[in-house]
Amino acid sequence: MTATDASLTRPTVTAAILVIGDEILSGRTKDKNIGYIAEYLTNIGIELREVRVVPDLVDEIISSLNALRARYTYVFTTGGIGPTHDDITADSVAAAFGVAIDHDPRAIEMLSERFPADQLNEARLRMARIPAGAELIANSVSKAPGFHIGNVFVMAGVPAIMQAMLDVVGPTLKTGTRILSETVRAGLREGDIGTALGEIAKSHPLVAIGSYPFWSETGPDTNVVVRSRNPEKLAEAVLAVKAMIEAEQTRLRG
Amino acid sequence: MTATDASLTRPTVTAAILVIGDEILSGRTKDKNIGYIAEYLTNIGIELREVRVVPDLVDEIISSLNALRARYTYVFTTGGIGPTHDDITADSVAAAFGVAIDHDPRAIEMLSERFPADQLNEARLRMARIPAGAELIANSVSKAPGFHIGNVFVMAGVPAIMQAMLDVVGPTLKTGTRILSETVRAGLREGDIGTALGEIAKSHPLVAIGSYPFWSETGPDTNVVVRSRNPEKLAEAVLAVKAMIEAEQTRLRG
Numbered sequence: 270m271t272a273t274d275a276s277l278t279r280p281t282v283t284a285a286i287l288v289i290g291d292e293i294l295s296g297r298t299k300d301k302n303i304g305y306i307a308e309y310l311t312n313i314g315i316e317l318r319e320v321r322v323v324p325d326l327v328d329e330i331i332s333s334l335n336a337l338r339a340r341y342t343y344v345f346t347t348g349g350i351g352p353t354h355d356d357i358t359a360d361s362v363a364a365a366f367g368v369a370i371d372h373d374p375r376a377i378e379m380l381s382e383r384f385p386a387d388q389l390n391e392a393r394l395r396m397a398r399i400p401a402g403a404e405l406i407a408n409s410v411s412k413a414p415g416f417h418i419g420n421v422f423v424m425a426g427v428p429a430i431m432q433a434m435l436d437v438v439g440p441t442l443k444t445g446t447r448i449l450s451e452t453v454r455a456g457l458r459e460g461d462i463g464t465a466l467g468e469i470a471k472s473h474p475l476v477a478i479g480s481y482p483f484w485s486e487t488g489p490d491t492n493v494v495v496r497s498r499n500p501e502k503l504a505e506a507v508l509a510v511k512a513m514i515e516a517e518q519t520r521l522r523g
Numbered sequence: 524m525t526a527t528d529a530s531l532t533r534p535t536v537t538a539a540i541l542v543i544g545d546e547i548l549s550g551r552t553k554d555k556n557i558g559y560i561a562e563y564l565t566n567i568g569i570e571l572r573e574v575r576v577v578p579d580l581v582d583e584i585i586s587s588l589n590a591l592r593a594r595y596t597y598v599f600t601t602g603g604i605g606p607t608h609d610d611i612t613a614d615s616v617a618a619a620f621g622v623a624i625d626h627d628p629r630a631i632e633m634l635s636e637r638f639p640a641d642q643l644n645e646a647r648l649r650m651a652r653i654p655a656g657a658e659l660i661a662n663s664v665s666k667a668p669g670f671h672i673g674n675v676f677v678m679a680g681v682p683a684i685m686q687a688m689l690d691v692v693g694p695t696l697k698t699g700t701r702i703l704s705e706t707v708r709a710g711l712r713e714g715d716i717g718t719a720l721g722e723i724a725k726s727h728p729l730v731a732i733g734s735y736p737f738w739s740e741t742g743p744d745t746n747v748v749v750r751s752r753n754p755e756k757l758a759e760a761v762l763a764v765k766a767m768i769e770a771e772q773t774r775l776r777g
Contacts (some may be wrong), residue, residue, distance in 0.1 A: 294571045303554065463605075
């Protein structure tokens with residue numbers, strides 16, 4: 270068995286993101302975390318399968334979290350772990366797992382690196398409330414930690430802090446075979462190649478072919494994205510797509 | 524009963540967004556529709572309560588759509604209504620509603636405005652497949668229509684087209700009382716005001732108070748967002764927040 274064969278037999282690792290925050294649902298804040306985490310996971314061979322955005326309501330967080338953590342290898346949450354009354358993620362996660370929650374001495378120590386004792390008030394101590402059995406995720410930006418419990422990773426909503434936490438979490442995750450991807454720019458409208466592309470997709474079952482129209486400086490154009498865990502199958506499908514596009518270009522312009 | 528009283532008694536209208544697309548989950552494409560629709564709905568008095576992003580898989584689309592349409596006044600979907608094999612939204616919506624799907628003469632007519640007969644090939648005709656009983660949503664950008672069936676509005680994924688469709692759909696929606704919102708910049712860190720803010724939130728049950736930290740040119744700062752359907756209750760809560768912030772500023776700096 271070659272290295273490639275071995276890597277192809279690694280099991281698929283899946284993930285979901287749970288974005289927690291009224292401010293995203295009201296449109297006041299535009300989410301920047303979904304796209305960032307999606308790209309990060311793809312790059313390390315984890316398949317993001319679902320995203321949900323829910324409001325700051327305990328019951329909504331619990332039911333979504335329980336649905337997602339039962340279904341995917343990992344769940345990443347963002348938002349709701351700050352010092353104010355609307356930060357209810359930690360309590361909701363504890364309730365979802367049916368464990369107690371209390372001020373965690375390790376988290377208090379982390380907060381103490383930033384806040385002198387007279388500033389470590391009731392509100393800031395809220396950020397040290399961690400579900401029993403959870404491991405902390407260090408926060409190099411503003412000290413208040415995230416945590417992981419079971420297969421759930423609880424991270425901040427502020428993008429810079431979330432990204433710092435993901436850098437801590439990433440290397441600890443098990444990863445599957447990275448999905449390889451190649452993009453072919455068609456120089457044609459999507460509808461020009463749709464039928465032939467569908468036939469190629471049907472005859473290449475181990476690759477996923479996506480088609481994304483866009484407007485270029487010369488008019489409507491299409492990116493064909495070919496994805497697979499298998500480099501040989503990917504190359505075969507890309508060749509087929511390129512040959513088809515060339516034939517269509519000739520037919521339409523020649 | 525004054526006009527204000529009448530507007531306060533309008534029922535709450537809720538919504539969910541279902542984003543359909545492998546390209547969002549892979550991180551290749553960064554979603555721009557969630558934030559846009561969220562802001563649009565908030566502005567017309569519709570409460571966005573949940574967002575889900577799912578892959579291009581019929582079963583995933585059906586189960587998410589059925590969960591969301593049973594729960595909210597409206598569901599808005601984006602993506603998957605183009606001319607290629609990976610555009611499976613219309614078929615999935617038909618299956619979710621248990622209705623037939625076929626080429627719709629009205630949709631073919633719309634496509635004919637853009638494509639001469641010899642270009643209206645099998646792929647492009649895919650965009651005329653509409654579930655039985657659905658009404659079309661005009662597409663002023665590229666003609667291929669969206670549609671609505673029951674409480675579900677099916678729109679394009681390309682932001683410019685989605686936005687044009689939302690402009691068609693928006694005026695047809697029933698709307699609730701618009702949630703009023705006022706933002707107070709604290710000039711303090713979130714943890715400085717967290718405890719007092721929580722007390723204000725508790726004593727103002729008809730308003731929702733959110734707290735959002737950010738970094739300004741002068742250091743860490745916090746926006747307190749006060750939201751309510753009731754303008755008097757909103758004003759009372761804003762006054763309480765401002766008084767609290769002034770007191771905290773004096774205490775910390777004075």
